[in-house]
Amino acid sequence: MTSSPWEQWQQVRATVQPQVAVVLGSGLGHLPLHYREAARVAYAEIPELTRGTVPGHTSCLSVGWYQDRPLILALGRLHLYEGLSLNQATALIRRLAEQKIQRIILTNAAGSLHPSLTPGSILSICAHYQLVGTDGWRSLARCQPVREVYAQDLYERLRTVPQGIYAAVTGPCYETPAEVQALVRCGVAAVGMSTAWEAEEAQRLGLEVVALSCLTNYATGIAGSVPHHAEVLQTSQQAHGRMWQLIASLLE
Ligand code: HPA
Numbered sequence: 001m002t003s004s005p006w007e008q009w010q011q012v013r014a015t016v017q018p019q020v021a022v023v024l025g026s027g028l029g030h031l032p033l034h035y036r037e038a039a040r041v042a043y044a045e046i047p048e049l050t051r052g053t054v055p056g057h058t059s060c061l062s063v064g065w066y067q068d069r070p071l072i073l074a075l076g077r078l079h080l081y082e083g084l085s086l087n088q089a090t091a092l093i094r095r096l097a098e099q100k101i102q103r104i105i106l107t108n109a110a111g112s113l114h115p116s117l118t119p120g121s122i123l124s125i126c127a128h129y130q131l132v133g134t135d136g137w138r139s140l141a142r143c144q145p146v147r148e149v150y151a152q153d154l155y156e157r158l159r160t161v162p163q164g165i166y167a168a169v170t171g172p173c174y175e176t177p178a179e180v181q182a183l184v185r186c187g188v189a190a191v192g193m194s195t196a197w198e199a200e201e202a203q204r205l206g207l208e209v210v211a212l213s214c215l216t217n218y219a220t221g222i223a224g225s226v227p228h229h230a231e232v233l234q235t236s237q238q239a240h241g242r243m244w245q246l247i248a249s250l251l252e
Contacts, residue, residue: 004045005041005045006041006045006047008039008041009039009040009041009045009061009063010099012038012039012063013039013072015038016038016063016064016070017070017100018063018070018071018072018099018101019071019100019101019103020069020071020072020101020102020103020105020250020251021071021072021073021074021096021099021101021104021105022071022072022073022074022105022247023074023077023092023096023104023105023106023107023198024073024074024075024076024077024107025077025106025107025109025192025195025214026108026109026216026229026232026233026236027109027214027216027232027233027234027235027236027237027240028107028214028236028237028239028240028243029058029075030058030237030240031073031075032066032240032241032244033244034066034067035064035065035066035073036064036065037062037063037064038063038064038065040060040061040062040063041060041061042060043059043060043061043076043078043092046061046095047091047095048088048094048095049091049092049095050078050084052076052077052078052079052082053082058075059076060075060076061073061074061075061095062075066244066247066248066251067248067251069248069251069252071251072096072099072101074092074096077089077092077194077198078091078092079172079193079194080132080170080171080193080197081170081171081172081193086132086197089194089197089198090197090198090201092198093201093202094201097205097206097207101207102207103207103208103209103250104202104207104208104209104210105210105211105212106194106195106198106199106202106209106210106211106212107211107212107213107214107243107247108166108192108194108195108212108213108214109192109213109214109216109233109235109236110123110190110191110192110214110215110216111175111180111190111192111215111216111217111218111219111220111222111225111227112189112190112215112218112219113180113183113188113190113191113218113219113222114164114189114222115222115223117189117190118215119215119216119217119218119231119235120214120215120235120238120239121161121162121215121239122161122212122213122214122215122242122243122246123161123162123163123164123166123189123190123212123215124155124158124161124162124164124210124211124212124246125150125163125164125165125166125190125195125211125212125213126147126150126152126163126164126165127145127146127147127150127165128145128149128165128166128167128168128195128196128199128211129145129146129165129166129167129168129186129188129196130146130168130196130197130200131167131168131169131170132168132169132170132197133170140182140183140186143186145165145186145187146196146200149199149200149202149209150199150209150210150211151208151209151210154210154250157249157250158212158246158249158250160246161212161246162189164188164189165186165187165189166188166189166190166191166192166195166196166211166213167183167188167190167191167192167196168191168192168193168194168195168196168197169191169192169193171193172193174219174220174226174227175191175219175220176220177220177221179220180219180220180221180222181221183219190213190215191219192213195211195213199211210250212247214235214236214239214243216231216232216233216234216235216236216239217231217232217235
């Protein structure tokens with residue numbers, strides 16, 4: 001019997017032996033320079049996954065070498081606002097955790113809540129709020145973000161970038177100015193529509209978790225901003241090289 005595209009991809013993965021997987025978010029999902037691909041498979045071929053519907057997300061899993069270091073690249077992710085449940089939106093993390101990796105690097109595009117964190121800069125996430133559903137927003141009132149899922153011992157390698165708290169909302173609408181002000185009062189530095197539930201699932205499955213936000217825009221009302229997806233994609237594409245310098249420092 002012939003094997004499926006997913007089985008074939010896993011056979012190649014077993015020969016490449018990557019220890020690290022990188023999930024590439026909005027506008028970051030094209031292959032970097034110095035990456036040599038060994039195999040790729042569409043999410044639609046992977047159990048429990050579907051093709052993503054958001055522009056800027058290729059919806060493929062690639063395995064190969066970045067500067068001769070083996071890794072898995074998830075080109076794009078699945079979001080709650082595509083109509084998925086939390087279980088469906090975290091299926092990618094479960095499939096990655098099954099690939100004998102030790103570390104996962106989650107990247108995303110996010111809005112900045114601080115005038116000093118200008119669009120194009122990168123933030124390393126040290127904690128998050130998961131603001132999904134009514135109870136999620138209630139958790140903000142307690143001002144106790146989730147810290148323990150992020151691998152603190154890897155921050156030394158990221159000392160050139162600021163650290164901050166990320167808030168994950170369901171989307172797809174950008175926040176209102178009042179929501180942004182509530183986040184600012186609780187010390188949030190970046191707001192986006194992913195990553196928090198992925199980080200929790202990855203940690204539950206025993207992976208070391210690092211997360212990096214590309215701050216693509218000021219969040220609604222910060223410096224008078226009204227965010228647009230086109231701006232998000234454009235800025236994240238411009239930050240691609242810098243993001244890869246940081247990812248490279250996490251591949252050992
Ligand atoms: N808000 C939420 N998600 C985002 C933003 C934002 O301003 N920018 C990029 N993703």
